[in-house]
Amino acid sequence: xxxxxxxxxxxxxxxxxxxxxxxxxxxxxxxxxxxxxxxxxxxxxxxxxxxxxxxxxxxxxxxxxxxxxxxxxxxxxxxxxxxxxxxxxxxxxxxxxxxxxxxxxxxxxxxxxxxxxxxxxxxxxxxxxxxxxxxxxxxxxxxxxxxxxxxxxxxxxxxxxxxxxxxxxxxxxxxxxxxxxxxxxxxxxxxxxxxxxxxxxxxxxxxxxxxxxxxxxxxxxxxxxxxxxxxxxxxxxxxxxxxxxxxxxxxxxxxxxxxxxxxxxxxxxxxxxxxxxxxxxxxxxxxxxxxxxxxxxxxxxxxxxxxxxx
Amino acid sequence: xxxxxxxxxxxxxxxxxxxxxxxxxxxxxxxxxxxxxxxxxxxxxxxxxxxxxxxxxxxxxxxxxxxxxxxxxxxxxxxxxxxxxxxxxxxxxxxxxxxxxxxxxxxxxxxxxxxxxxxxxxxxxxxxxxxxxxxxxxxxxxxxxxxxxxxxxxxxxxxxxxxxxxxxxxxxxxxxxxxxxxxxxxxxxxxxxxxxxxxxxxxxxxxxxxxxxxxxxxxxxxxxxxxxxxxxxxxxxxxxxxxxxxxxxxxxxxxxxxxxxxxxxxxxxxxxxxxxxxxxxxxxxxxxxxxxxxxxxxxxxxxxxxxxxxxxx
Numbered sequence: 001x002x003x004x005x006x007x008x009x010x011x012x013x014x015x016x017x018x019x020x021x022x023x024x025x026x027x028x029x030x031x032x033x034x035x036x037x038x039x040x041x042x043x044x045x046x047x048x049x050x051x052x053x054x055x056x057x058x059x060x061x062x063x064x065x066x067x068x069x070x071x072x073x074x075x076x077x078x079x080x081x082x083x084x085x086x087x088x089x090x091x092x093x094x095x096x097x098x099x100x101x102x103x104x105x106x107x108x109x110x111x112x113x114x115x116x117x118x119x120x121x122x123x124x125x126x127x128x129x130x131x132x133x134x135x136x137x138x139x140x141x142x143x144x145x146x147x148x149x150x151x152x153x154x155x156x157x158x159x160x161x162x163x164x165x166x167x168x169x170x171x172x173x174x175x176x177x178x179x180x181x182x183x184x185x186x187x188x189x190x191x192x193x194x195x196x197x198x199x200x201x202x203x204x205x206x207x208x209x210x211x212x213x214x215x216x217x218x219x220x221x222x223x224x225x226x227x228x229x230x231x232x233x234x235x236x237x238x239x240x241x242x243x244x245x246x247x248x249x250x251x252x253x254x255x256x257x258x259x260x261x262x263x264x265x266x267x268x269x270x271x272x273x274x275x276x277x278x279x280x281x282x283x284x285x286x287x288x289x290x291x292x293x294x295x296x297x298x299x300x301x302x303x304x305x306x307x308x309x310x
Numbered sequence: 311x312x313x314x315x316x317x318x319x320x321x322x323x324x325x326x327x328x329x330x331x332x333x334x335x336x337x338x339x340x341x342x343x344x345x346x347x348x349x350x351x352x353x354x355x356x357x358x359x360x361x362x363x364x365x366x367x368x369x370x371x372x373x374x375x376x377x378x379x380x381x382x383x384x385x386x387x388x389x390x391x392x393x394x395x396x397x398x399x400x401x402x403x404x405x406x407x408x409x410x411x412x413x414x415x416x417x418x419x420x421x422x423x424x425x426x427x428x429x430x431x432x433x434x435x436x437x438x439x440x441x442x443x444x445x446x447x448x449x450x451x452x453x454x455x456x457x458x459x460x461x462x463x464x465x466x467x468x469x470x471x472x473x474x475x476x477x478x479x480x481x482x483x484x485x486x487x488x489x490x491x492x493x494x495x496x497x498x499x500x501x502x503x504x505x506x507x508x509x510x511x512x513x514x515x516x517x518x519x520x521x522x523x524x525x526x527x528x529x530x531x532x533x534x535x536x537x538x539x540x541x542x543x544x545x546x547x548x549x550x551x552x553x554x555x556x557x558x559x560x561x562x563x564x565x566x567x568x569x570x571x572x573x574x575x576x577x578x579x580x581x582x583x584x585x586x587x588x589x590x591x592x593x594x595x596x597x598x599x600x601x602x603x604x605x606x607x608x609x610x611x612x613x614x615x616x617x618x619x620x621x622x623x
Contacts, residue, residue, distance in 0.1 A: 027551075027554075027577065030550075031577045031578075058601075116495040116497075116498050177495075178495075179431040179493075179494075179495030179496060179498075179598055180495060180496055180497065180598065181431075181496065181598035181599070181601065182431050182495075182596055182598045183551070183554050183596075184554070184555075184560060184596065185554040185555060185556060185557045185560060185575045186557045186560065188554060188577075189557070189579075236499075239341075239500070239501045239504055240499075240500075240501060241501065242501040242502055245500060245501055245502070260501055262341075262345055280498055280499075280500070282495050282496070282497040282498045283497075285497065
């Protein structure tokens with residue numbers, strides 16, 4: 001593939017507390033603000049606690065999930081006095097770092113998340129642009145303590161609902177497992193390492209390094225699976241099967257157990273063999289998602305360096 | 311006829327309750343009690359009335375620990391006798407209602423045994439919580455459970471520390487038993503945790519039936535971990551946490567912590583060491599709900615209690 005060049009990336013926005021009880025990002029951003037971290041070499045850094053009221057309450061959200069408020073439709077709608085807090089916050093963040101889809105949007109936004117699922121270190125993005133792929137490859141080559149994976153949400157940008165879609169290039173760093181409201185040192189350290197490597201890559205990129213292209217595997221979202229529910233009451237009637245629990249990214253084949261009904265029977269996976277992730281994520285019970293399913297793909301991408309104006 | 315000279319006598323345990331949802335986001339107990347309220351066959355034993363009960367329904371509805379205050383701290387004498395009705399915090403009202411239904415606390419009418427089902431984000435495995443070192447009935451029941459689940463383990467935590475003990479929901483009963491199983495995130499139901507709790511309740515109820523049928527339980531020793539101190543996170547002048555439980559201590563509930571061992575890690579990677587003078591056994595390490603209670607972990611010391619033989623009166 002032909003070598004690609006990009007303009008420099010002088011600014012990165014680092015967001016924590018988009019969900020107020022996902023503690024690694026909250027504390028990383030708080031620490032960076034306490035230490036007044038505004039630069040990493042040539043890269044300017046803006047840090048923000050996306051949902052300060054939810055952080056204060058140590059809850060995922062106050063009125064509605066902030067990380068579902070960034071679709072084009074929601075961002076262009078009106079904001080009344082009775083609008084949910086998070087929708088107002090989304091408009092503020094879009095004004096500050098967007099507008100989404102415009103030339104004025106910031107170059108890069110990195111949103112920090114935790115999950116109760118055993119997902120190790122996962123980068124999540126909407127579009128597999130070369131910048132995101134190179135940052136992923138860089139992080140993956142250097143982090144050895146946990147598996148590092150790339151997840152692509154196959155949703156067009158106009159319908160992309162999460163905060164990082166506001167920037168020209170955006171991705172989430174998702175680290176788990178960690179319970180809501182808990183700050184684990186090992187999980188914090190992994191997230192910090194991933195963030196430091198991102199900043200390191202940006203500095204090297206801006207100062208003219210060439211990064212070799214290659215191939216990486218990524219997981220593309222195919223669909224969601226809900227819990228078995230009582231048809232009359234809607235109540236959940238099963239628990240994630242012990243053989244699926246904690247086995248995010250382990251291939252799920254037809255006939256493999258997925259749920260254990262409270263009655264004792266096992267529910268099995270039917271259909272295509274796929275990779276489960278976000279298995280038993282706390283916040284997804286109310287979204288009617290027990291786990292999500294992905295296909296594994298291989299991506300080839302070119303070498304990259306910064307485009308220098310002569 | 312009694313085989314043991316000093317068998318302690320207790321009345322038959324006829325009225326038993328199993329509480330779930332004392333903390334609304336601790337899902338094993340919520341799920342089990344809801345199942346048993348629909349179909350109680352599994353918890354029925356001859357001669358015992360076992361009532362499953364959701365203690366904090368509003369907190370269960372919102373999947374939060376509590377609404378106004380922690381129900382599991384609410385059963386103080388002041389709260390139980392407070393006037394004010396609807397103006398009282400929700401959990402104080404609930405405490406008074408539960409005290410009416412299952413107590414009154416300290417009276418002969420109180421329920422014989424109450425099991426209160428809890429989860430923790432700490433790696434505590436299965437833990438039985440004892441409120442009095444002199445409750446020989448409970449000591450014998452806990453010994454029975456430990457034997458029944460072997461080689462799986464279940465440890466006993468004793469909290470009768472004058473300053474650190476608290477007025478629990480189950481304390482309205484004559485024999486209160488806390489069952490704490492972890493690690494499990496709040497709001498999440500894990501199959502292994504759910505099954506472990508279910509099995510322990512099964513054995514506990516079997517014990518009660520055997521006791522009621524006249525079985526005599528011989529004297530025994532019971533190893534317990536006795537709560538002795540609470541350790542908070544290091545904080546700055548504004549009360550903000552400045553360090554995290556060290557990776558070497560995280561998940562090491564019940565393992566010895568020796569003087570000099572790593573205890574906390576600051577955000578820039580420095581280690582803070584345990585400065586105590588003797589080896590202790592930490593537990594409730596990094597429990598989510600305890601950040602607001604200023605508790606990173608609890609220090610316990612290993613003790614051996616002697617349980618006298620027991621049989622029914």
